[in-house]
Amino acid sequence: MKSNNYYSEHSGQVRKTGEGFGEYFRLSRVWAGENLKRFWAIPAFVMLCYLLTLLLPIMTDFDTSYAESIAGFRNAGLTFYSILFPLITTLTLNRYLFGTGSVNVTHSLPLTRGRLWFSNFLCGLLMMWVPTAITYALIAVIEPDHIAGLETSFFKLILCQAFYLTLFNLAAILTGNIVMHIITSAFLTLLPLATVLAFLATLEMMIYGFQMDWFLNRQIFGFVPPMAMTANDSYNFAGESFGWWYYVLVAAFAIALYAAGAYLYSRRKLERAGDSFVFKPFQLFFVSCAAIAGGGVLGTLFWSLWGGTFPWNLGLPLGAAIAFAIAKMSAAKTLRIFNKGSLCHLAISFALLLIVLGAFEFDLFGMERHVPDADEIVSADVSFGVLPTGLDLSKPVTITDPEVIDAVREIHELAVNSDVSLRPDYFQSDYVDRYENRSVRIIIDYALKNGRTFRRAWTATMPMFADSDAFRRVIDGEEFQAAMNIENAVKDKHISGIHLELFHSRYYEGYYGNIYGISLNSVEYAPFLRALQADRDKVDFVAAAYTELPDALFEVEIGLLDYLEDEDPRRMSDWFRVRIGDDYSNTIQWLREQGYYDALTEQMREASEYTD
Amino acid sequence: MIKVENLHKNFDELAALNDFSINVKSGSVYGLIGINGSGKTTALKAITGIIRPDRGDVSFDGEAVYENLRVKRRMGFIPDDLHFFGSYTLKDSAEFYRRLFPRWDNSRYREMSEIFGLPVRKRMNRFSKGMLKQAAFILTMAAKPDFLILDEPIDGLDPIVRKLVWKYIMADAAERNMSVLVSSHNLREMEGVCDTVGIVDKGRIVLERDLDELRSDIHKVQTAWSKPADGDAIAGLPNLKVLRREKSGAVEHLIIRANRELLEVKINEMRPLLFDMLPLSLEEIFIYELGGERDEIKQLLF
Structure with a gap:
């Protein structure tokens, strides 16, 4: 004994x-x-x-x-x-x-x-x-x-x-x-x-094609x-x-x-x-964790390198195998890792990986496919990445109307059961129809009666929601419509001014650089900016304005910065860049019709004189 | 007294110590002899409380050593693989030891530093291996340990320093009753310093002998006889065993196990032409005691 x-x-x-x-x-x-x-x-x-x-x-x-x-x-x-x-x-x-x-x-x-x-x-x-x-x-x-x-x-x-x-x-x-x-x-x-969090997010993204909100x-x-x-x-x-x-x-x-x-x-x-690990069991733990985490990280890398087309069921094991080999070499302090013990460790690591994958594949935690019952929900914060709410595209709108909450739940179920065939031409929207192939970022954040929150986020392509009556009901609801109203948004956010940055890029001694910008610091421009944001076909008016400047211009970058009281300007999400074309007549005409042409060109001249 | 009983220590599949037991009496020097990999260093690490054996007991004057400051303050250990704080001088190290060991003797430290001729203000990371050994020895001996444990202590030391080292050890063993446990892979190195020798092989003591007893029992005798037959008659004497007999012309060398006084009386009674008692080396004692047959002993001797 x-x-x-x-x-x-x-x-x-x-x-x-x-x-x-x-x-x-x-x-x-x-x-x-x-x-x-x-x-x-x-x-x-x-x-x-x-x-x-x-x-x-x-x-x-x-x-x-x-x-x-x-x-x-x-x-x-x-x-x-x-x-x-x-x-x-x-x-x-x-x-x-x-x-x-x-x-x-x-x-x-x-x-x-x-x-x-x-x-x-x-x-x-x-x-x-x-x-x-x-x-x-x-x-x-x-x-x-x-x-x-x-x-x-x-x-x-x-x-x-x-x-x-x-x-x-x-x-x-x-x-x-x-x-x-x-x-x-x-x-x-x-x-x-x-x-571990990265790995879980990666799994979600690769298996379900969704993205968890906190990942980004x-x-x-x-x-x-x-x-x-x-x-x-x-x-x-x-x-x-x-x-x-x-x-x-x-x-x-x-x-x-x-x-x-x-x-x-x-x-x-x-x-x-002098050994890598004084406690031998920790070596197995280290190698296994490295394989699982490496599977997630490298799997994501492969997935993104191949433009999101690399199959996860190949990327994950491949990433895990590479991470395992590197971890094993580090732990064993040798390149010769192919022995009986290593094979045993590899088998254990992959068994753990399979368990984790299986847990997500079959949604063992019940989180992926869980949709809260209507009587559990107090409110739901909803945002759709393509619909401007306030001055931002991703500002969540709080829905409390029980009927609209039902519609939100239907969207949630649609996302969960994304194999439902949807027709892309049903839903028509000034904002949405032009972005047929664009991804939609949907975030639903439930406030539950038990005091907890339940947040889910997905990225899906536009057609998936085009046929959705639920989607229509949500954005037609009073709460969403109110949020989409620019004047309400200005009021709600206590905005003291709106800042439109017009940069022009110029090629100078081998470099492209933003030379200067001009500002429209007044709330009165808000409708114009909203229109600008909503209808990008019209944005080359800016280029038209710039043609009056002497230097050769290549492109113009436009974006919105909101000025909140007592805060620094915050760059908003909707930034875009426009190359200068040859035909500006429609734009100029549109600007004149809107009554903004004179104001804009006046300010641009001032900016030009200042910077020159 | 250092008492080690039934130590077992496994490193994965390897049994480094397997029922290892020794006793080191107060004031004595115990030589632990074994080939490389026999388990000497592991035994010393277990005995000094550096590693924890899987089973077995180690006690110093009845007290366990592991994590016991009372014992460790009375113990000095000089490992084969020496280590000092790189940026320290010998003086800095002495100051550190002074604060750790309550019986630190500063005058002894100064005396030994002078005798060994080590630079006390030179950074020790610039010391040679031999100098480091000497420094370790000075620091350990100045702490005046009751138990001194040395792993291959004289490797890298020149003969003069070796002699000096042993002089201090023997003096402390005699004057302060210090118990000394010393390991070596070479039996010759233990010649003249050990009271007891234990031979370790595969993690266990395969042979343990008190050298005084051995020396009193085995003798080397040089004889010459007027008639060759007289020499043959020695083998027939009672209470006396001839272990080896070599003839070189008229002179005969015999290794005999017997009481020394009895041997002298018996041989003198046979009136030899020549009779001398010659000194026996430790090596010879083991050879003749064991007949040079056991492999673990052979490897230590040849």
């Missing part, structure tokens, strides 16, 4: 480490002190980064584009720092684990593994937190003008740093060399929170701590983000990771120092 009495038989004291409370911290301080003495360059590097990207731009108060770019980096930089600094710190502090000699000597010293783990963690925190605290204190003292949101930003940054320190420490324990430590750190950072809206990274803690618009750490529950969740995760790392350290097989 296996004996586990390694501690007990002689001493009679199981797991007695021979240290008191005070002694624990004294020796921890010794080890942490040695770490700081040896690796002082890390906090120095952290401080230098902060100095160059946070303190100097603030202190010098540059009012230049350079300062703006630094400020931009400052915001994004905190996201970057919250991952980079912990990675560098753990790589350095845990380096002794990766060599047989160093790990032997270290563990023969009178330092327990628990103490080493705690001391290294504490030391890593100090190396990042002290420079961070100094930097924030300096900002608060030197530039009180920049103090807004400082404490929030500081709190988020140190929380992120602590979280990633525990995560990367765990990676250090799992791995046996520095390369695999970095790979595993990246893997642990991205895999659970992003890669960077929400795929929205749960990765630093991104999740920034405001959505600018990666600004001082801005609004998730509530306090998210920070508690991150802190709880960090504590769990710390405990897992400490436990695994006590079980770590030191003779495997």
Whole structure:
């Protein structure tokens, strides 16, 4: 029978480490002190980064584009720092684990593994937190003008740093060399929170031909701590983000990771120092996850490279096989991976892949084909990508009318059962009929009576909905019609002005460049812009206006920017580019009929004089 | 006293330790001899608490070693694969050891640094392998361990330094009752330093002998007789066993297992022309003790 009495038989004291409370911290301080003495360059590097990207731009108060770019980096930089600094710190502090000699000597010293783990963690925190605290204190003292949101930003940054320190420490324990430590750190950072989501979205897209909404809206990274803690618009750490529950969740995760790392350290097989993975089962886990995630990522790549025609049932296994081979080579540290063990791993990986594929293919979770019952629904936010609602094409319209909600449910069922044959010529619309082959992006976001939401999104071709009576009923409903009314939209959005940018591109010394634009900053132009947006055949009026300018012009880009109160201009979705033709008579005539020709040409002259 | 009982350690399919047991008495030097891959280093790692055996017990004066600071503070280990903080000087390392080991003796550190002639302010990543070994030895001995464990300690050291190293070890073993466990793949290296020798093969001790007992039992004798038949008569004497007999002209060399006093009395009674007791090397003792027949022993000797 296996004996586990390694501690007990002689001493009679199981797991007695021979240290008191005070002694624990004294020796921890010794080890942490040695770490700081040896690796002082890390906090120095952290401080230098902060100095160059946070303190100097603030202190010098540059009012230049350079300062703006630094400020931009400052915001994004905190996201970057919250991952980079912990990675560098753990790589350095845990380096002794990766060599047989160093790990032997270290563990023969009178330092327990628990103490080493705690001391290294504490030391890593100090190396990042002290420079961070100094930097924030300096900002608060030197530039009180920049103090807004400082404490929030500081709190988020140190929380992120602590979280990633525990995560990367765990990676250090799992791995046996520095390369695999970095790979595993990246893997642990991205895999659970992003890669799986990407894979699920990919599956949806490839199997059903639909796209999940969040896939395109960077929400795929929205749960990765630093991104999740920034405001959505600018990666600004001082801005609004998730509530306090998210920070508690991150802190709880960090504590769990710390405990897992400490436990695994006590079980770590030191003779495997230098191997890719100290824990062999993790190699299988790593390779399998890499195969599944790689299947999704590479499958998407093949799919997009072939213009969306590459079959998913070939792309996924091919991508998975390639990812498996790369992961296996990394893990085994050799190119010779074709052996009995690898085949076993490959079989397991593909079995897992098949399970995941099967789960989606047969909709085991019931999510793909689920349509909420009418009595479950409070309201439904609906948007169709081709119909202008407000000043945007994708602004959702909230439907509360029960009869129209029924129509929404019918659209949902149509999307789910997309094999229904539909006639393309039934639905006639000024907006839709010209885009017969265009994709329609349909998003339905139900608000349910149980307080939850249920959101589905699809991309389908126009003919699919052309014969749909439900579609007609939705857009003919009062709520949708109200949203499509431009004046209502202007009123609803509190728009102070509308900005029409007319750029012309000119070939100049080997480059095409946007030379200048003009603006129509008045609400009175709204109907004109709406007409312009709706009827693109008329857009070459712009070119006609430009013909009065002396330089040779190639094309004109037109787009709408909305000016909301107290906000920067936001580029709207409907941008297009027009090449200049020879016949402008219809356009000019149309412009004159509309009464806009004089105003436009007047402003263009002014712009021309200004820029020339 | 270091007591190791029934250690087992497997690396995947390989049984690196298989029922490994030894006892190292206080104040004695135990030589662990084995060919490369026999399990010596694994045994030492398990004994020093670096790795955790699958089964078995290790105790130092009755206390388990694994994660036990009380034991580790009294233990010094010099592995074959040395490692120091790269940017440190010997002085820096000494300071680190001073803070870890409560019985650190600074005067001893200074004395040994001078005697060994190592530069204390030079970064240790610029030391040669031999210098690193010496540095490890200085640091370990200055910590005044009660238990000293050495893995191939004199590899890479020149003969003068070897002698110096052993001088310190023997002195501490004698004066402070320090227990010493030393591994080597070469029996000759253990000559004159070990009290007990254990031969390890395939993860287990296949032979363990107290060298004093061995030396008192086996003797090399040089004789010459007026009549050759007198020499043959030795083999017939009671309480005495001739293990080997070689004749070179009139002089005969015999390896005899017997009590030394008894042997001297018996041979003198036979009035030889020449009778001398010659020194026996450790190597010869093992050869004659085992008849040079066992493969694991042969590999250590030849």
